[in-house]
Amino acid sequence: MTVVFDRPKALLDVPTHYCPGCTHGVIHRLVAEVIDELGILDKTIGVAPVGCSVLAYDYFACDMYEAAHGRAPAVATGIKRAVPDSVVFTYQGDGDLAAIGTAEIIHAAARGEKITTIFVNNAIYGMTGGQMAPTTLPGQVTETSPYGRDVKTAGYPIRVAEMISTLDGAVYVERVSVDSVPNIIKAKKAIKKAFEIQLQGLGFSLVEVLSICPTNWGLSPNESVKWLRDNMIPYYPLGVKKDATTGEVK
Amino acid sequence: MAQKVLMKGNEAIGEAAIHAGCQCFFGYPITPQTEVAAYMSRRMPKVGRVFLQAESEVAAINMVYGAAGAGVRVMTSSSSPGISLKAEGISYIAGAELPCVILNIVRGGPGLGGIQPAQSDYFQATKGGGHGDYKLVVLAPSSVQEMVDFVQDAFDIADKYRTPVMIMGDGMLGQMMEPVEFKERPKKELPEKTWAANGLRGREKHNVINSLFLKPEELEAHNNKLQEKYREIEKNEVRYELYNCDEEMDLVIVSYGTLARICKNAIKMLKKEGINVGLIRPITLWPYPVEAFDKVVDKTKHGFISVEMSCGQMVEDVQLAVNGRKPVHFYGRSGGMVPTPAEIANKIKGIVGGAK
Ligand SMILES: Cc1ncc(C[n+]2csc(CCOP(=O)(O)OP(=O)(O)O)c2C)c(N)n1
Ligand code: SF4
Numbered sequence A: 001m002t003v004v005f006d007r008p009k010a011l012l013d014v015p016t017h018y019c020p021g022c023t024h025g026v027i028h029r030l031v032a033e034v035i036d037e038l039g040i041l042d043k044t045i046g047v048a049p050v051g052c053s054v055l056a057y058d059y060f061a062c063d064m065y066e067a068a069h070g071r072a073p074a075v076a077t078g079i080k081r082a083v084p085d086s087v088v089f090t091y092q093g094d095g096d097l098a099a100i101g102t103a104e105i106i107h108a109a110a111r112g113e114k115i116t117t118i119f120v121n122n123a124i125y126g127m128t129g130g131q132m133a134p135t136t137l138p139g140q141v142t143e144t145s146p147y148g149r150d151v152k153t154a155g156y157p158i159r160v161a162e163m164i165s166t167l168d169g170a171v172y173v174e175r176v177s178v179d180s181v182p183n184i185i186k187a188k189k190a191i192k193k194a195f196e197i198q199l200q201g202l203g204f205s206l207v208e209v210l211s212i213c214p215t216n217w218g219l220s221p222n223e224s225v226k227w228l229r230d231n232m233i234p235y236y237p238l239g240v241k242k243d244a245t246t247g248e249v250k
Numbered sequence B: 001m002a003q004k005v006l007m008k009g010n011e012a013i014g015e016a017a018i019h020a021g022c023q024c025f026f027g028y029p030i031t032p033q034t035e036v037a038a039y040m041s042r043r044m045p046k047v048g049r050v051f052l053q054a055e056s057e058v059a060a061i062n063m064v065y066g067a068a069g070a071g072v073r074v075m076t077s078s079s080s081p082g083i084s085l086k087a088e089g090i091s092y093i094a095g096a097e098l099p100c101v102i103l104n105i106v107r108g109g110p111g112l113g114g115i116q117p118a119q120s121d122y123f124q125a126t127k128g129g130g131h132g133d134y135k136l137v138v139l140a141p142s143s144v145q146e147m148v149d150f151v152q153d154a155f156d157i158a159d160k161y162r163t164p165v166m167i168m169g170d171g172m173l174g175q176m177m178e179p180v181e182f183k184e185r186p187k188k189e190l191p192e193k194t195w196a197a198n199g200l201r202g203r204e205k206h207n208v209i210n211s212l213f214l215k216p217e218e219l220e221a222h223n224n225k226l227q228e229k230y231r232e233i234e235k236n237e238v239r240y241e242l243y244n245c246d247e248e249m250d251l252v253i254v255s256y257g258t259l260a261r262i263c264k265n266a267i268k269m270l271k272k273e274g275i276n277v278g279l280i281r282p283i284t285l286w287p288y289p290v291e292a293f294d295k296v297v298d299k300t301k302h303g304f305i306s307v308e309m310s311c312g313q314m315v316e317d318v319q320l321a322v323n324g325r326k327p328v329h330f331y332g333r334s335g336g337m338v339p340t341p342a343e344i345a346n347k348i349k350g351i352v353g354g355a356k
């Protein structure tokens, strides 16, 4: 019998705590498949954030850290500087990366740290029960924007991929989505490229992944996927934002 | 014997760290410790090590968390407001049981305070600073030579117990030029860092650097383990100096750091007037040298006086150590005001009632 589908070696054989339909699990799998395909499990070190993926350290088979809220890029910097031949990635949510940890991600990118960031944008604070995130869309109802995000008082969402792509130290930045099979395949390609950039020692790479949070969006997984497509993708256009290896800047 | 060289405190600290095998240094400029970072930025690349100026103290301490977790010797330095920013990271480091050395060249507070020497971060250093039940080993040098020796000791203590160690000095010590010797130290037997998360590299099970324990019983067990370690440190690592404490005394000063040197001058002045005063100089501010008090409590007529460059912080530990057996007095200046020997002597005369 030939095995056509199996658990990647980079993921441990444990159940995750994610809600049914949550795409955090899909994104974990993509990262793990890339680690397997590149054959780097032995020297990869991951940094989990504070957010729904806080327990990612129990799921990935490589050495792992749990960082303080928003500080994963600084922790990753410390690791990479201490062990330069390792492959270091951070896995961060939008509250973690784009609110409390804004300084850390911008400066890690600006320094051209040879790390890879997987940035999971679900337009909400998932773990704490659905509060407004820096990426929450105008008009979007959350626990702390009960009348819809009013840009007059709560300001505008941050387009992280575009912002990071303006920094010279960032070598590869792409926004992808996991709302459909074709997009999931593209997401994996982007993640693989981001890791390869690191392996080549070129600098900082970031993949922003649009992701769903059925629980806090108050929608079924299917409705969530449609909501992402109809609302998030228009505001957060997919595609490569910067690829310094080809000179592409969008 | 190694040669003596004349060095400024802030630079001697950096050189001592390099001697101790410090592999990475992460800092952020703040007076009066910027020279430590500047020295490291010059020297670390020359010896093939890492110097990095972080974007903030918050980032710097989290870089320390990263490097310490990977098993290398790592250090950061700052001054009071920067240490406040580092408090969250220090709590994580203590929780995740990572060894590292943190230097605080204390300046006056609260808030932005001032840039002159102070000891007003005593509570922050010894009673927590960050959240949760944790302790820092806190070493308080009073000379540039001690600064050098303690930096090296600090790395050993940190590695031995998997715990963050703080060295607390002040701007006087940082700026002071004194001859120092970088002694050849016998290699300490230290536990191997089998817990380090530096890549599997053939290891079967992954290592995880973490301070999260969601189950209450697991977090309590973890806290109990930390407490056991702290009891062990209390047993093994207490350090202090007793000065002029052999005979019957009119009073005993308790003072640490550079201020303890000033107190010694006050003691000499008083001696000429026939007043005999001893000194307890705590070297570890935590664990606090309670046993020093037991040794002298019966020999002091008027009890103790805690002399500090703060509005009264260490005096609380003096009271705990004395435990009502003798009176405890306090004299302090703050804001960067450094007490003179005459000032201290006068205060003491007020307590013991002038010349006998
Ligand atoms: C210093 C600090 N502030 C606040 C929190 C509480 N907190 C935990 S998770 C979180 C939000 C996480 O949201 P996000 O990064 O978007 O991740 P998601 O759960 O959506 O994947 C917050 C605010 C914390 N743990 N630490
Ligand atoms: S709360 Fe949202 S982001 Fe978190 S696990 Fe559930 S669905 Fe996923």
Ligand SMILES: [Mg+2]
Pocket: A093, A094, A095, A120, A121, A122, A123, A124, A125, A126, A133
């Ligand atoms: Mg989120």
